[in-house]
Amino acid sequence: MPDVTIEIDGKAVSVPEGATILAACRAAGIDTPTLCYLENLTPVNVCRVCVVELEGSRTLVPSCSRQAESGMKVKTDSARVRTSRTMVLEFLASSVDVSLADDLQRQMRRYGAQPGRYGPPAPPPKADQRDASVAGHHDPPSGDAAHTVAQPVKRDNELYVRDYTKCILCYKCVEACGSDAQNTFAIAVAGRGFDARISTEHAVPLPDSACVYCGNCIGVCPTGALMFVTEHDRRAQGTWDPSRQNKGETICPYCGVGCNLEVSTQDGEIVKVMSPLESGVTNGHLCIKGRFGWQFVGKRR
């Protein structure tokens, strides 16, 4: 495939035809933040944290989905780019609990983001209020505090929790549940605007939805909004300790697909099972048995 050459921050970078500006930035070793982008999902380009300045374009462009075209001139660290990236990070951190989103935190430090300048976080609304919000309507704010997406943790099954206070609405879980991996379509984005949220139909609990508990949504969630019950409970009890954890790769003990597993152990017990994205067999996706069916190992003791 022929290469195209573009100019990034004054330097020529060549990438294969069809590659994105993001791929070119990464080829050039430029640290480009991304939140909604993932190698194994279709780009939705909604977070806008990867935007770059493209000569001749009125607005900034999302590097994750814009194809590199010969002769493009791109700036990744102009004042405009920095302002937009900083503000996007601030907007998220001022409205969402990003305490477990390590990469987002790192980028916030890099860009000096100050989410506090929009005011203190507003008190959380009543339970279920976000699920009941009506498109096109909202109560006028006082302005004294910054509105957030805070809401109670949804715990409606024994395998994973949905803590949407931590949801940045990157759409990754919807894609992984849908046509990018599982084709189950148990969840979608519902509502509109700031009240947009990930939801089952009529916000029914997961056991009443089409969910098949593949947990591929957990695998792609960048903020810890979707989490194994085991991890959630250990965190709540203060017994989740990444410094005492080891990770190793192996193969799922169930069917003949041969999914790669990345198993985390702590104190001689399995505490979490994921699948590496770069695994060619299923690109990081699993089924309920592979993701959750490992508990027999510990239960023999």
Added chain:
Amino acid sequence: MAVGGDQARAQRHRLLPALHGLSDRIGWISPGALNYVCERLRVPPADAYGVASFYALFSTTPRAPQILHVCDDIACRLAGAEELCAQLEQKLGPPHEPLPQQQSACWTRSPCLGMCDRAPAALFIAADPGGSPRGEPLGEVDRPRLEQALLSEDRPPAQPARATVAGTQRTLLRRIGKIDPESIGDYRKAGGFTALRRAIEIGPAGIIHEVDVAKLTGRGGAAFPTARKWEAVAREPARPHYLICNADESEPGTFKDRVIMEEDPFAVIEAMTIAAIAGGCERGYLYVRGEYPLASSRLQKAIDEARAAGMLGDGICGSPLRFDIEMRRGAGAYICGEETALFNSIEGLRGEPRNKPPFPVRKGLFGKPTIVNNVETLANVIEIVAKGGEAFASVGTPGSTGTKLFCLCGHIARPGLYEVPLGTMLAELLALAGGVRGGKRLQAVLLGGAAGSFLTPAEIGVPLSFEGARAIGATLGSGVVMVLDETADLGGILVRIAAFFRDESCGQCVPCRVGTVRQEELLHRLRRGRPLGSATQERDLLAQIGQVMRDASICGLGQTASSAIESALSKFEVFNRA
């Protein structure tokens, strides 16, 4: 053979009409009904719920079957809508809740209903289990009239009032008020379909040539050369080609397309057909705002009659050409006026804009080459084809040819729809409409709508052309000319504009989803005189919020969500007076 797979998935585009079908009958989208639709169309229920909950006219929780939407948007606010809503709340209880007096009815606030010339306005919708819902636009309302609309049983449906139409040159509006809009015969007698016949004679290249010579540009706000768009689609090898008439007119203060659709519906059909011939489009969609029941019913009748008369379908107008139009109703989402959001809406997806490129002329509706034009743009085509592009270009200025419709509303003596040649001075237009109502002093003019900008009295000498507006950092937008007199609460208007964008953001991209919230919060702080830090810091922050929305949002909604607000703050002492 079982219906499944690709064949079943292809039913998705029927989702929005199906949801309308439910709402029309029972007034809300119940879980059982939604599941039934999903089963029939093979759409996952979560997806369908995501779509249903996207639109303001649908309710996914139980709601009274009769609902009164009361406009509290900027034009109606200038006419006392806030006070009206406060009275309603006192008498009828909170919005969305069944009325204490009548459990089968409720009321709610609404963004602009496109009846700004008759503000304050309301829209009464009554679901009907038989599938014939009543949609009744109500203009110049007061509390007793709204109570009557809600509470009295057998009252004759209100006769739709006709809009005031005026201007210095009536080209687009020449048939308005002079023909029976439901009579194809009347339309023919008034010269209807002669342009279509000529279009068939001169063929696609001939049509595009005339439109090119006419220098027609899009009237939806972007002012893109129409001929270039059509030619690009005509050249695309992929098939089929689609034509979409964007009649999702939702910019606050705008009602021009509604008047054309209600009063001259056959012109919309004829113009769409000409555009379709030019672009080689086999199929057309007419996407009408959900809040325009009269326009919808008249257009549907016009489509049916035109088809019966051989002007649509196989062999239009006796030629071998084939073109047909399907009407689609929006359901309360300003964002669906954005062309790519409109595609998604028609396809049965959430009305979220797509990233561009690819552009619609290459990959539009269902991934195929698509022409999208708004009603006013298309209406010009009839004149251009009938009289020739050169004649059309002789009107207006060299850079802005033809006439333009302006929606005069707010504190103006004679609100209504005005047609003037492009380049006419704003001051002239204001004078034509009788000037500021009641002889009050002019405070400001909002030009172009909520996504437009505020002008000072010193700026009303601006020529109303695309380049004239651009020269003072403004835009003609959708042709809104909203007059604010010296008594108007500009701060209140700005807060309402901010609330509008917060409500209408689709929520997809972070800059717009959160930026519109932070912008609104900040304006409330300024308005209440409780800034975080200094007022200057707040102004700086507001400017930065505006910048990130403009620079990094996916679509025009986020990109313009701060423009009117920023223009007001830069030109007026808005919050310092409070």
Added chain:
Amino acid sequence: MVDPRRTATAAWADTWLGLDVGSDIALSNGMAHEILERGLEHREFIEHATIGFAEYRASLDSYTPQVATRMTGVPANVIGEVARAYAQADKALICWTLGITEHHNAVDNVFALINLALLTGKVGRYGCGLNPLRGQNNVQGGGDMGAIPHHLPGFQDITDDALRAKFERAWGASIPAKRGLRLNEMFEAIERGELRALYVIGENPLVSEADRNRASHLLASVEHLVVQDIFLTQTAELADVVLPAAAGWCETEGTVTSSERRVQRVRKLLDPPGEARDDLEIVCDIARRLGTDLGRPSAQQVWDELRTLSPMHAGMSYARLEACSGLQWPCYDEQHPGELFLHARLWEDPVRGPKAPFHAVEQEDPVDTLSDEYPIRLTTGRRLDSFNSGVQSGLYSSPLRRGESFDIAPEDAERYGVAEGERVRVSSRRGSVTVPVHVDPGLRPGLAFMTFHFDDVATNVLTIEANDPKSGTAEFKASAVRLEKLESPMQVS
């Protein structure tokens, strides 16, 4: 999508062929008839790469659309459409699972599918082929490694003297020159009193074999039963000696081989609990007690020896398996990238090696025939969240799990006057179980479904040990049963 049940997958398929249980050959032959009728066969490929076409063609004469429809219950136009779509597609593959192989004529079912692929040239090319989807993570690897009666590791024929000599030199032991017994043959040998000791590793035949009453009787009658497993399974409870084992996927080093012939590394991430030990250690210790010192080889040493003996694994060093995230056999040397697909040789000119044979096969109905006494066709299978006899998967809480049930069509629920959750007696010619009813609109009248995941319902009491003579697999997919209401039904939520 071919399945007697309208599963979730069927619901999303472009076409679903809801055939009668056990009519697979009629369907394949009916499709082949249509392909030949329309002249859509791949003549060049047949000519070039196959043998036995004339007999095959002749065998299809009777499978007219009308006959195929009568035998399968699938409308003729649907069979025709799918046949044409398959034949005319540039690339098409056939995947199957136990619906094909758990029949008394399992191998014939597979032959019928192979015939279709040969007829249309859909083998030996990328994006084509025939794929049995494996139900366990190492069922492929087990066979590859010689845990199969007639092959030494790497599919090397045990009756071939030269091959056997190679292994004997490496192992320093003599290998009997005859094929061993299949599982069903072992059971028959127990029955005849010829097989007196049984060493079961990682299998739960008491629960998973057809005709459970018979299996139970035979396992109990073995003089000496050794079970090596990670659980004290129902079979282990019958054993004289139980050897607790480490979990192969996370407590031991080694490899497994997936459905796509990919050899993959499993790793020791945890110590096994209590006295549980690595299978390899256990086997070596038993060998020592029996008088042969195999030393204490690591998994890698065992694998490296295998690579010297099995040419198709020769290029798969541990280092390469790790670097390449697994390799697909054959992989003859350390430069070989492994093969994405097999049988490309059939397209070479001239064909390297033997040509591919057609096997004419005839439709045969299931052994357990339906009658007035046993009018319901029971087919068994698995559910998404559970795994075989349930010893592993039963230990996590699945929100999808609702226990064993006798799944029947809404029409049958009405006909028999039974409600969702109502306990009923289900009987076959071999035995009875009581089980709650589940009404599944994806089933047609006369068709029922059960699994064998749950200890409290011994589903395999109902199934028939009607074995395929070539593969030894029992006809788990087709039993004849009847449903009886209980005198005082207990409602189960």
